[in-house]
Amino acid sequence: MTLLERRQIQRVVDMALDEDAPFGDLTSQTLVPVTAVARADLVAREPGVLAGADVFEIAMTTLDPSVEVTRHAADGDAFERGAVLAHVEGPARAVLQAERVALNLVQRMTGIATLTRAYVEAVAGTGARVVDTRKTTPGLRALERHAVRCGGGHNHRYSLSDAVMAKDNHLAVIPDLTAALRQAKADLPHTTHIEVEVDRLDQLDAVLAAEAAGTIMLDNFSLDDLRAGVARIGGQALVEASGGITLDTIGDVAATGVDVISVGALTHSVRALDLGLDITVS
Incomplete structure (x- = not known):
């Protein structure tokens, strides 16, 4: 566990x-x-x-x-x-x-x-995995992430040292995302996972062209855009949904076909x- x-x-x-x-x-x-x-x-x-x-x-x-x-x-x-x-x-x-x-x-x-x-329980039968985030209480991350697993959830990366995860603030300072991802894949050990967060559908092409990301996070997407994103990715990477997920919305999010749903509220509030x-x- x-x-x-x-x-x-x-x-x-x-x-x-x-x-x-x-x-x-x-x-x-x-x-x-x-x-x-x-x-x-x-x-x-x-x-x-x-x-x-x-x-x-x-x-x-x-x-x-x-x-x-x-x-x-x-x-x-x-x-x-x-x-x-x-x-x-x-x-x-x-x-x-x-x-x-x-x-x-x-x-x-x-x-x-x-x-x-x-x-x-709200995503039962959909195949989507509920995961936590790094939005944990400083000093209590190990305990809080254990608690998530006790509830039947899964853990995201434990720390900044565990995987490459390019978020919006990283993308803002990367001039050529496709080239940067290709270089990262070439430089990193084959065991290192790469995830990229996008907040618009038109960002997907640059990520997919690199053929480097194991997971693509669709952040704060509408349900229609989530479905479109899942279709566009087409199994080339795991698809993670994130951003403002609640108990009232998670069932609909899971039904779009995403693989992973990250929920900061599990630990931060x-x-x-x-x-x-x-x-x-x-």
């Missing part, structure tokens, strides 16, 4: 815990007995699709490894309101200090997975899902 590794999670968790309590949790250290034990359930306040089970557990156990987390759901599982997704038990001070960081991360990731699942940690202390 993912290439997300523990070291990536741990780096984010350590940073977040340090940000939240740079000199310790003054409230818990002052008011909560050192011997107190907390028992807590991670409870869904609304239905959704889980993402971030590993992240939640690592956040809850980093401060004190004696804290135990029992999972009742796995990443990618759908759940209803009231579902208990995990149980936590351990020293109360550690549980209380980690609570907000653990919730912030799992709520955001689960919100992304839930929204992604809705987009994926998603709402965190409402999950709560119900704690009792003894």
Whole structure:
């Protein structure tokens, strides 16, 4: 499902815990007995699709490894309101200090997975692939992209280092696009993917003439122009649709015959899902 590794999670968790309590949790250290034990359930306040089970557990156990987390759901599982997704038990001070960081991360990731699942279901049966973009929260890209996969979506290039992707601002400073693409294909390893974004149908000829692009992105095209673009490309490259895609429009976009639909909203403006940690202390 993912290439997300523990070291990536741990780096984010350590940073977040340090940000939240740079000199310790003054409230818990002052008011909560050192011997107190907390028992807590991670409870869904609304239905959704889980993402971030590993992240939640690592956040809850980093401060004190004696804290135990029992999972009742796995990443990618759908759940209803009231579902208990995990149980936590351990020293109360550690549980209380980690609570907000653990919730912030799992709520955001689960919100992304839930929204992604809705987009994926909206294109079911069309063959179109729903993918994310680089419009992620700085520092959280690995977690957010994992969440997209938990929802059934796919990932675009991970970073600027992964593929050649000529966008509108690149094209604005390239005097001869066909020649530039041919040269790129000649210079790059055969394993390097080349994608070119166009925002008008009349730009397609220059891209196709180079015979270099593995993917052509049709950005902010009307449905009629998407259909025309798919026909003009004619299988010479994968066709990606992008720009202002919503749940209301993605089904119609998929029906034009595009191969990939990229949706920035999966990560850049998603709402965190409402999950709560119900704690009792003894």
